[in-house]
Amino acid sequence: MLSFLEIFTLVAGHVLNEFVRNCALPYLEEDHLEVRKAAALTCCSVFRRDPIGFQGSNNSIEIISDVIDKLLTVGIADPGLSPFAMTSWIS
Numbered sequence: 001m002l003s004f005l006e007i008f009t010l011v012a013g014h015v016l017n018e019f020v021r022n023c024a025l026p027y028l029e030e031d032h033l034e035v036r037k038a039a040a041l042t043c044c045s046v047f048r049r050d051p052i053g054f055q056g057s058n059n060s061i062e063i064i065s066d067v068i069d070k071l072l073t074v075g076i077a078d079p080g081l082s083p084f085a086m087t088s089w090i091s
Contacts, residue, residue: 024043
């Protein structure tokens with residue numbers, strides 16, 4: 001499912017940011033490295049394409065903050081995921 005979300009393209013006007021926040025982020029705490037990596041890749045990929053980055057509402061800022069906080073925590077603390085590798089996923 002996580003890999004599917006990474007490549008999923010939505011019709012204009014639909015966004016996955018709330019879904020990623022509520023459904024993909026919890027997988028960053030999974031025991032298996034490959035699942036954590038897939039969750040991080042999915043979050044980065046979806047948010048890179050999502051228009052939420054251009055919004056200034058309290059809700060959008062809260063969602064972005066939650067996702068970035070979790071990705072940074074995993075990138076720094078997870079021995080299997082390096083922050084350098086994660087930054088290459090974003091670009």
